[in-house]
Amino acid sequence: MRIALLATNPKLYSNKRLMEAARARGHEIDFVVIRDCYMDITASKPEIHYREGDVLSTYDAIIPRIRPSQTYYGTSVLRQFLAQGSYCLNGPVAIGRSRDKLRTLQILSGKDINIPKTGFADSPLDTKKLIKLVGGAPLIVKLLEGTQGIGVVLAETNKAAESVINAFKSLKAQILVQEFIKESKGVDLRLFVVGDKVVAAMERRAAEGEFRANIHLGGTGHKAKITAEERRMAVKAAKAMELRVAGVDIIRSDRGPMVLEINSSPGLEGVEAATKVDIADAMIQHIEKHAKKKTRING
Ligand SMILES: Nc1ncnc2c1ncn2[C@@H]1O[C@H](COP(=O)(O)OP(=O)(O)O)[C@@H](O)[C@H]1O
């Protein structure tokens, strides 16, 4: 098959692994840099041009790996590939939705998937009520578009929560307020879903003195044993988001597992190292099963 990896940095571990895995299974794969594409939207046949070359020929499948800062342009290019009839491992609409934590939680909640108690408000006049709604401090304040744990703050008292929420609001930052699952003790699960299967499960443990388990903040990854309920929950959550590849973050609470967030471009490095699963290969196999080989006029 002819595959394109639509991403930014060919030196990233995940991208190198995907290129390798596709070639190892006998496919042709091009690394297409998102920012080097420009598009002819009006053409009767949707075209994608490449800065260094000509019009890109069409691909059977696209593996999108769009970083959060490039969501808008990256999903625009992906839409163009979709218009050409390429199979997109994750679609542009699903990727766009997954970039907003509130929207994600609303979708999950609509499908009866457990999430921590979460509130959202526009006006600072509602801050006190919002704090009450999630059960009071300690609580979590979260930037809707934060990643790598950076936009996640723990407020220990109601007073602290109120000032943090109102400070974010005065900066026009979009935030959600969430109950703090303290019984998780800085541990969460990253379940890697491909298609309708959890192909790898990793437990992340936060660094000493930290409640956020993100690897970028010094968290460590370990192979995890998960329950059938957690497995079902991750697959259901990915399906609700219409993602074929997803990193589903789950936290274990006294009220059972809850989904924290879903990543549409989950990194491979930490999970492959912790679990020894060849995730890149699983992604390519999924494409083989689901993408149709196109007949091409221009080779
Ligand atoms: N409600 C919560 N209760 C306890 N810990 C949380 C909660 N929300 C997030 N965390 C911790 O913070 C980390 C980062 O939060 P997350 O929502 O995944 O944001 P990010 O996109 O920045 O990774 C999680 O992996 C988890 O360890």
Ligand SMILES: [Mg+2]
């Ligand atoms: Mg996370």
